[in-house]
Amino acid sequence: MMPIRRIVNGMRELAYACWHSRVSYLFVAPFMLAFLIFIIIPVFMAAGLSFTNYDGFRFPSFIGFQNYISLITQDQVFLKYALPNTLKFAVLVGPGGYILTFLFAWLIYQLPKKWRDLYTLAFYAPSLAGGIALSVVWTTAFSGDRVGYVNNFLLKMGLIDLPVTWLQDPRYLLNIMILVTLWTSFNVGFLAMMGGLATVNSELYEAGRIDGIRNRLQEIYYITIPSMKPQMLFSAVMSIVTTLRAGSISTQLTGLPITPQYSGHLIINHVDDYAMIRYEFGYASAVSVVLLVMSYLLMRFFYRLLSTKEEAN
Amino acid sequence: MSIRLIMLRLRSVTFTKVLLYVMLTGLAVFMALPLVFIFNQAFKPLQELFLFPPTFLVREPTLNSFDQLFNSASQQYVPFTRYLFNSVLVTTLTITGVIAVSAMAAYAFAKQRFPFKAFMMSLIMISLMFAPETVGIPRYLIISGLGINDTYFALVLPFLASPVSVFLLIQFMGQIPGELIEAAKLDGASEFGIFYRVVLPLTTPAVATISIITFQGVWTDIEGSTLFIHVETMKTLAYYMTTLVSAIANNVAGQNVAAAAGLLLFLPTFVIFLAFQRKVNETMVHSGMK
Numbered sequence: 001m002m003p004i005r006r007i008v009n010g011m012r013e014l015a016y017a018c019w020h021s022r023v024s025y026l027f028v029a030p031f032m033l034a035f036l037i038f039i040i041i042p043v044f045m046a047a048g049l050s051f052t053n054y055d056g057f058r059f060p061s062f063i064g065f066q067n068y069i070s071l072i073t074q075d076q077v078f079l080k081y082a083l084p085n086t087l088k089f090a091v092l093v094g095p096g097g098y099i100l101t102f103l104f105a106w107l108i109y110q111l112p113k114k115w116r117d118l119y120t121l122a123f124y125a126p127s128l129a130g131g132i133a134l135s136v137v138w139t140t141a142f143s144g145d146r147v148g149y150v151n152n153f154l155l156k157m158g159l160i161d162l163p164v165t166w167l168q169d170p171r172y173l174l175n176i177m178i179l180v181t182l183w184t185s186f187n188v189g190f191l192a193m194m195g196g197l198a199t200v201n202s203e204l205y206e207a208g209r210i211d212g213i214r215n216r217l218q219e220i221y222y223i224t225i226p227s228m229k230p231q232m233l234f235s236a237v238m239s240i241v242t243t244l245r246a247g248s249i250s251t252q253l254t255g256l257p258i259t260p261q262y263s264g265h266l267i268i269n270h271v272d273d274y275a276m277i278r279y280e281f282g283y284a285s286a287v288s289v290v291l292l293v294m295s296y297l298l299m300r301f302f303y304r305l306l307s308t309k310e311e312a313n
Numbered sequence: 314m315s316i317r318l319i320m321l322r323l324r325s326v327t328f329t330k331v332l333l334y335v336m337l338t339g340l341a342v343f344m345a346l347p348l349v350f351i352f353n354q355a356f357k358p359l360q361e362l363f364l365f366p367p368t369f370l371v372r373e374p375t376l377n378s379f380d381q382l383f384n385s386a387s388q389q390y391v392p393f394t395r396y397l398f399n400s401v402l403v404t405t406l407t408i409t410g411v412i413a414v415s416a417m418a419a420y421a422f423a424k425q426r427f428p429f430k431a432f433m434m435s436l437i438m439i440s441l442m443f444a445p446e447t448v449g450i451p452r453y454l455i456i457s458g459l460g461i462n463d464t465y466f467a468l469v470l471p472f473l474a475s476p477v478s479v480f481l482l483i484q485f486m487g488q489i490p491g492e493l494i495e496a497a498k499l500d501g502a503s504e505f506g507i508f509y510r511v512v513l514p515l516t517t518p519a520v521a522t523i524s525i526i527t528f529q530g531v532w533t534d535i536e537g538s539t540l541f542i543h544v545e546t547m548k549t550l551a552y553y554m555t556t557l558v559s560a561i562a563n564n565v566a567g568q569n570v571a572a573a574a575g576l577l578l579f580l581p582t583f584v585i586f587l588a589f590q591r592k593v594n595e596t597m598v599h600s601g602m603k
Binding site: 146 | 348426473526532554561586597
């Protein structure tokens with residue numbers, strides 16, 4: 001009887017504590033409600049739907065792991081294009097963009113204070129404009145005839161002999177997507193890095209010099225990065241999100257939901273393909289679950305790498 | 314001897330400084346190129362679009378493309394101004410909503426103790442990496458389940474769940490001294506009074522920052538208009554912009570109008586960011602995740 005009584009007492013105490021903090025719950029309620037409806041439930045629904053066959057009209061029927069099995073054994077487009085493309089895109093845009101972000105934030109921070117804001121603005125502006133506003137630039141610049149700006153420039157420099165259809169040619173599309181996304185990768189995470197650099201105690205640099213730090217690279221590695229790990233973690237998470245969301249750039253560049261010969265096909269486009277064009281919602285959900293799990297694991301990895309909490313290491 | 318050494322060091326310092334300036338300025342100009350281009354393209358008269366070789370800078374600026382844009386209409390005969398109105402309304406509502414909802418939640422998370430707080434906060438931390446695009450289908454089902462598709466609610470409500478905003482606010486409110494809140498409590502202020510009169514005024518930099526982030530997200534969002542809205546008159550400017558851009562894929566003539574729309578999408582965000590940049594810097598110092 002004792003354990004049961006203890007549980008009952010515990011429950012009663014918990015209920016009392018909850019009632020006692022009812023004001024706090026009122027404060028968080030509006031947010032938590034929206035959070036639940038538009039983030040938590042959708043994620044669980046996606047997970048649930050991924051085990052079904054659902055076309056949007058009939059009630060979803062349970063088919064177990066069938067969607068996942070087809071995904072890794074039969075879906076040639078996924079295995080041949082979406083997955084490798086996404087890996088290439090993610091590696092170059094994610095870590096690549098992240099390193100560039102840190103590098104430029106650090107360089108800008110070496111400037112006198114009054115100039116920093118101006119340079120920060122110049123780097124941040126493209127991401128501020130957002131992909132949609134900039135899509136007009138890319139479509140014009142990479143236009144396929146000799147009037148296109150990139151073609152014209154390269155022709156004049158003698159680097160190419162004939163105009164290249166940049167956005168229609170499967171050989172170039174993915175690289176252009178990467179380039180264009182890198183342009184907008186100086187996002188909130190970049191601002192966070194700038195904030196992080198400002199928190200580094202400048203006395204540490206002096207102490208480091210006494211302790212025998214000889215050059216700037218050592219200084220960055222032994223003092224700057226360890227001091228601003230929390231901001232770097234936030235920045236890393238932000239760059240995962242931007243990389244994850246960036247898939248729509250292929251549609252904006254080519255004007256097509258499916259890029260020529262799947263050359264710019266990313267996992268997120270694969271989701272859109274099955275959801276919006278084929279109405280195979282169950283299968284599309286399975287693909288998006290794979291994407292969510294991948295980005296979650298990536299985030300755990302960064303936590304391991306950059307967390308300053310003891311138990312996470 | 315020592316003077317020469319100092320001179321030598323001075324020279325090498327200034328040299329690296331100069332190199333730094335030149336390099337960063339070059340890069341900054343390079344980064345800003347697309348925006349300079351949009352700006353110039355938007356003011357080009359029609360004949361300058363067809364010049365060969367193509368010109369980067371505008372020669373005879375006109376407001377024609379803006380004129381054309383404001384008098385234009387989509388294929389369904391929805392005037393441009395309707396999209397603009399929708400965007401302004403949705404953005405205003407969303408920013409107000411996000412500030413209210415996130416600040417209240419952040420206050421409780423940062424300054425109060427209650428059961429399940431750690432659990433809720435860890436959920437928020439995980440969902441910092443959440444991209445709404447990944448769960449478009451369930452979101453669509455939920456929006457239609459709530460019966461709010463084709464209303465402004467469908468464009469506003471999903472944005473209220475903004476983990477990044479809550480996170481930044483929690484971090485910023487965390488450094489408000491607890492004594493201040495205790496003092497207000499002793500003076501007989503209610504919890505809401507403390508939040509509204511003491512905490513919120515001290516959080517303005519973070520509020521400004523999340524306003525910019527939210528503004529940027531909503532103002533350039535196309536997901537809502539594509540998925541949840543089927544009536545053309547309820548769609549937003551960013552959505553209209555995508556139709557303009559897909560129209561110029563094979564057509565040079567619309568480039569300046571599309572650029573004008575792009576400029577209209579970009580300028581408000583830019584101006585707001587410029588106004589609040591200092592506050593953003595202040596907030597970002599506290600953006601660290603531990």
